[in-house]
Each structure stands twice: as structure tokens, then as C-alpha cells.
Amino acid sequence: MTEPGATVGEPLTWVFQGVLTPRDKQEDDYKYLRFNLPPGYGLIEVSYEYSRDSRSVLDIGMLDPEGSFRGWSGSDKPRFSISASKATPGYVAGEIKPGPWTIILGLARIPAGGCSYRVVVKAWRHGEYLIGEHCFEESVAPQAARKPAVSKGWIKGDLHVHSHHSDGKHSIRELVDKALEQGLDYIAVTDHSTNSQFYEIMRIRDPPVLLIPGVEVTTYHGHLNVWGGSWFDFRRRRLEDFVKLVNEVHEKGLIVSVDHPRDLGELCIGCDFEFKQLRGFDAVEVWNGPWFVKNWEPLAWWHSLLSEGLRVTAVGGSDYHGGEGSFVRLSEPTTWIRVDSPSVRGVISSVKQGRVSISQSPSGPLLELKAYSDSRVFETGDIVDTNHGEGLKIMVEAQGGENATLRLITSQGVEETIRVNSKVFKHVKELRVKQGCMFARAELGWFTDPFSVSLGEDDTVFALTNPVYFKQVSSGSCSR
Numbered sequence: 001m002t003e004p005g006a007t008v009g010e011p012l013t014w015v016f017q018g019v020l021t022p023r024d025k026q027e028d029d030y031k032y033l034r035f036n037l038p039p040g041y042g043l044i045e046v047s048y049e050y051s052r053d054s055r056s057v058l059d060i061g062m063l064d065p066e067g068s069f070r071g072w073s074g075s076d077k078p079r080f081s082i083s084a085s086k087a088t089p090g091y092v093a094g095e096i097k098p099g100p101w102t103i104i105l106g107l108a109r110i111p112a113g114g115c116s117y118r119v120v121v122k123a124w125r126h127g128e129y130l131i132g133e134h135c136f137e138e139s140v141a142p143q144a145a146r147k148p149a150v151s152k153g154w155i156k157g158d159l160h161v162h163s164h165h166s167d168g169k170h171s172i173r174e175l176v177d178k179a180l181e182q183g184l185d186y187i188a189v190t191d192h193s194t195n196s197q198f199y200e201i202m203r204i205r206d207p208p209v210l211l212i213p214g215v216e217v218t219t220y221h222g223h224l225n226v227w228g229g230s231w232f233d234f235r236r237r238r239l240e241d242f243v244k245l246v247n248e249v250h251e252k253g254l255i256v257s258v259d260h261p262r263d264l265g266e267l268c269i270g271c272d273f274e275f276k277q278l279r280g281f282d283a284v285e286v287w288n289g290p291w292f293v294k295n296w297e298p299l300a301w302w303h304s305l306l307s308e309g310l311r312v313t314a315v316g317g318s319d320y321h322g323g324e325g326s327f328v329r330l331s332e333p334t335t336w337i338r339v340d341s342p343s344v345r346g347v348i349s350s351v352k353q354g355r356v357s358i359s360q361s362p363s364g365p366l367l368e369l370k371a372y373s374d375s376r377v378f379e380t381g382d383i384v385d386t387n388h389g390e391g392l393k394i395m396v397e398a399q400g401g402e403n404a405t406l407r408l409i410t411s412q413g414v415e416e417t418i419r420v421n422s423k424v425f426k427h428v429k430e431l432r433v434k435q436g437c438m439f440a441r442a443e444l445g446w447f448t449d450p451f452s453v454s455l456g457e458d459d460t461v462f463a464l465t466n467p468v469y470f471k472q473v474s475s476g477s478c479s480r
């Protein structure tokens with residue numbers, strides 16, 4: 001970050017200070033501080049501090065005089081700056097227009113005793129400052145995303161990764177190197193609530209892995225990933241705000257995933273999804289980071305959604321942020337996506353369709369499920385017309401799952417459990433599907449009670465598939 005000494009001349013300075021109370025938070029999750037920038041200024045620097053001793057968390061971001069979003073850094077950066085050509089990661093460089101600029105304070109956590117804050121804004125005239133190179137990112141006009149050197153079929157990667165554009169430790173170039181080391185075909189960079197990552201991605205020419213621009217819309221009431229390179233406002237707190245978000249995403253032809261809907265208490269602000277009655281989203285992140293971090297909760301919720309007859313794709317994501325000593329590793333879990341084209345659009349389309357399988361790491365095990373009916377083959381995400389249900393065969397193939405238990409699960413419960421006894425293992429099960437039987441999916445793992453769909457801390461999942469769905473035509477249920 002530029003030190004004040006790197007500038008010359010006296011800046012214009014605004015100081016905002018006060019105390020935020022739980023009542024403020026009750027009224028709105030955000031507080032707005034405005035300053036009127038006269039013409040002729042080219043660099044804005046914002047620094048802020050607050051009473052961190054009392055468990056307070058204050059986030060920060062900025063809007064320009066036209067109300068355009070210019071960046072967000074959560075509570076990760078105590079200082080940031082924006083100029084026409086450069087900005088701190090998390091912020092978007094561009095014209096510094098005169099007029100009313102807005103600082104957004106995010107009231108992430110306000111303790112009962114309140115939280116005192118002080119925000120200092122400084123602005124320098126054009127030509128009065130010299131910007132240090134490090135810690136700044138130049139933004140350039142977006143270019144088309146580039147295709148990686150992988151072809152159609154299964155591609156493996158990570159749908160949920162953070163960079164230095166939010167609270168991650170690595171630049172996107174560093175993340176690409178790490179993805180290559182792991183043998184991944186793609187990574188999605190889903191920084192919290194901001195859009196400056198899109199610009200860094202666009203500047204990486206011919207990346208050796210497919211780079212998917214994304215954003216984790218990080219509200220205090222739930223986190224949702226949207227892939228594709230469009231930014232969506234994170235200032236949402238009521239059910240109708242999330243209904244709107246789903247519609248806005250779909251209007252852009254993109255898809256939205258509910259991230260890590262599990263209760264981690266005080267450990268993570270807004271991480272559990274508050275509005276589980278919401279419908280219409282495309283995916284659920286059923287596996288976020290290591291399995292043991294209560295991933296059985298999102299898995300159980302997803303199973304209940306499927307049992308309602310909904311089509312929702314299960315995805316995984318490491319939520320990798322980098323940093324020494326973290327138990328979260330890139331691509332653990334790995335999300336395998338069966339694509340027709342290895343492109344951002346191809347990935348979005350396949351995730352929407354449910355052509356997704358999740359495993360604990362890039363080395364597998366890879367679990368595939370197909371349904372065969374009247375010589376037709378259905379993949380996960382497909383709807384099997386159960387007029388042809390008599391003699392329907394479900395084939396599950398596990399690669400690298402020796403000694404684990406394979407379970408075939410339908411909306412009626414666990415249909416069958418099988419011990420996997422070879423490196424490449426195939427199992428075929430004949431299923432008669434009647435009304436009430438919505439889907440069939442598979443899991444591989446160690447289960448304390450192999451016939452119980454709901455899992456807990458003593459169970460370990462190594463891999464899981466999305467379902468094939470059954471078209472509802474006649475009465476009855478799933479039966480052997």
C-alpha cells in the first residue's frame with residue numbers, strides 16, 4: 001500500500017467517526033458516509049479503524065458519484081485506494097469523477113455495547129501523487145475468456161476459491177500455478193461481494209487452466225456463488241431480496257448456488273443460509289472444505305429438496321483462502337463437471353443440468369451414475385421417462401474407492417449398499433420406478449449406519465453423484 005509519503009501536496013481530508021449500536025444494525029446492515037469530491041482530483045485513499053477489542057466486525061466498500069460499485073474489502077483491508085489506472089485489489093480503478101462519493105460500512109457484527117469507528121478519506125489532485133507498484137492492480141478492459149487445453153468430457157477443479165481481491169492470500173496468477181500443481185482443469189475465483197477479480201482474470205492471457213470469474217454474494221444472512229463474470233449487489237437481508245437475486249441472476253443467463261448452508265455459530269458471519277424456504281436457485285454447495293466441517297448438514301438439506309421433487313445440482317468447493325496453517329486445501333473437495341465444451345458457458349450449462357460429481361480430492365475417487373432404459377442412456381441431471389421404468393437399470397462406477405461402501409439412494413431412502421472391492425468397480429441395480437420415486441443418486445464412504453440417509457460426524461463421504469431424475473407418471477414408489 002502506498003505510504004502517505006509517496007504523495008506530494010496536501011490532500012483534501014474528510015473524517016467520519018461515531019458509534020454504531022445494535023439498533024443501527026437492526027434498522028439496516030449498512031451505513032453510508034458521503035463526501036463531495038471537487039473537480040480535479042485523481043486519487044482517493046480511505047483508511048478506517050474500529051473497536052476490534054469488543055468482537056465488532058465492520059466491513060467497508062465504495063460507490064462512485066454515479067452510484068456505480070467501485071469495490072468492497074469486507075474487514076480484510078484497513079486501507080485502500082482508487083485512481084484512474086490503479087486500485088488496491090478488491091477495488092476497481094477508473095475515472096475519479098467529481099461529485100458525491102459514498103463509503104459503505106457493513107455492520108457485520110455490532111456488540112451490545114456498540115462499536116466506535118473512524119474513517120479517514122484523503123483525495124489528491126491529478127499529478128500530485130506517486131503510487132507505489134506493490135499492492136495495486138491495474139485494470140484494463142475485459143477480454144473474452146479463453147479456453148483451456150482440455151477437451152469435452154469430465155473436467156475437474158474447484159468452484160469456490162478466494163484471491164487477494166477479497167480475503168484470500170494469493171493473486172489469481174498464483175492460484176493458477178497452484179491449480180496446475182494439483183492437475184486441475186479449472187478454478188472459479190469467487191471473491192466476496194466484489195468484481196475486481198474479473199479484471200485480473202481477463203488480463204491473464206491463455207491461462208493453462210480454465211479460469212471462471214465468479215462472485216460470492218456475501219450477505220449477513222447467507223452466501224451465494226454466481227459464476228460467469230457479472231456482479232450482483234450483496235446488500236440483501238429479507239427473503240424477497242434473495243428472490244430478486246435469483247431472478248437477476250437468471251435474467252443474465254447465469255446460475256446461483258447456495259453456499260455452505262450449515263450452522264458454524266460465531267465462527268462465520270452469515271455463513272448459514274437464513275432463508276431455507278427460498279426456491280428457484282440452481283445449486284447447493286453440499287460439500288465445502290474438509291468433509292468433517294459439518295458438511296452432512298447441507299447434504300441433508302439438499303436431499304430434502306430433491307425429495308420435494310426439485311431439481312437442484314449438488315456442487316462442492318474448497319473455499320480456499322491460502323495462508324499458512326489452514327486446514328482448507330485447494331480442490332478439496334474436487335468438483336467434476338461433464339462438459340460439452342471446456343468454457344465458462346460450458347461449465348455453467350453442465351452445472352445447471354446436474355452433470356456434476358464430487359470427490360474428496362483431485363485424485364478421486366470419481367463416482368459416476370447412469371441409468372439405462374430401453375437402450376437409452378441417461379446421465380446425472382437427466383430426466384428418465386418412467387413410462388419405460390420397467391427394467392430400468394442404474395449403473396454406478398467407482399474409480400479408486402476400494403474398501404469403501406457404495407450406497408444407492410432414492411427419495412425413499414437407501415436402496416442398496418455394496419462393498420467396493422476393486423480399483424475400478426461397476427455395479428448395476430435394477431430399479432422399478434413408480435410415482436413418488438423422484439430420483440436415484442450414489443454416495444461412497446464409510447457409514448456408521450449404511451442404511452441411514454442422514455449422516456453425522458462419525459460418517460465420512462469420499463464421493464457423491466448428482467441424481468438421475470424420474471418423470472412422474474404412475475402410482476407407486478421406488479421398488480426393487
Ligand SMILES: [Zn+2]
Pocket residue numbers: 216223259260271
Ligand atoms: Zn462463504
Ligand SMILES: [Zn+2]
Pocket residue numbers: 160162216319
Ligand atoms: Zn467463500
